[in-house]
Amino acid sequence: MKEKKKIVVAITGASGAIYAKVLLDKLACLTDQVEEVGVVMSDNAKDVWRFELGTEDYKTYPFKFYQKSDFMAPFASGSARYETMIVCPCSMGTLARIAHGISSDLTTRAADVVLKERRRLVLVTRETPLNAMHIRNMDIITNSGGIICPASPSFYSLPRTFEDLAATVIDRVLSLCDIRIDSYSWGEDR
DSSP: OOOOEEEEEEEOSSSOHHHHHHHHHHHHHOTTTEEEEEEEEOHHHHHHHHHHHSOOGGGGSSSEEEOTTOTTSGGGSGGGOOOEEEEEEEOHHHHHHHHTTOOOSHHHHHHHHHHHTTOEEEEEEOOSSOOHHHHHHHHHHHHTTOEEOOOOOOOTTOOOSHHHHHHHHHHHHHHHTTOOOOOOOTTOOO
16 A cells, blocks of 8 residues: 655646635545645635635635745645645745746745655646746746646536636646556546
């Protein structure tokens, strides 16, 4: 049996709070694979969550939340053994700071730690269209070992709700993080 994972989830102020919600919902159910989840949210992320989802239910998850300036958080150091970090949704500003090693807050510091320790970093980007700087920054992160997973939902599973649609992205993200999840897979009998 695989060892349970310690995961960092960073939520930025990019539009797409539903992706963060579905991610937290799924992680809360994966206690057989996930030992610990540390969450850091930007102030803008909280505003976007309230605006797009009409709630503040991010406060109800069974995870430890850290302030964006808390450099004493365990995942601000590689010795804490957080194997995976997911930034969901990831703004282009956060992506740029990560790409250029600007560790100005807990999110960017934790991403820097994950990359330097050669662990898994998945950025769920939420922007369209992309300019040349965005693409160059994505290239830098990819060449540094990170994974860019745009929040581009799929439709072949015939999603019926916004949550189902967002889950097509989040299930892919979890799969990229080596987390087993029962979800629709193209070409597989269900």
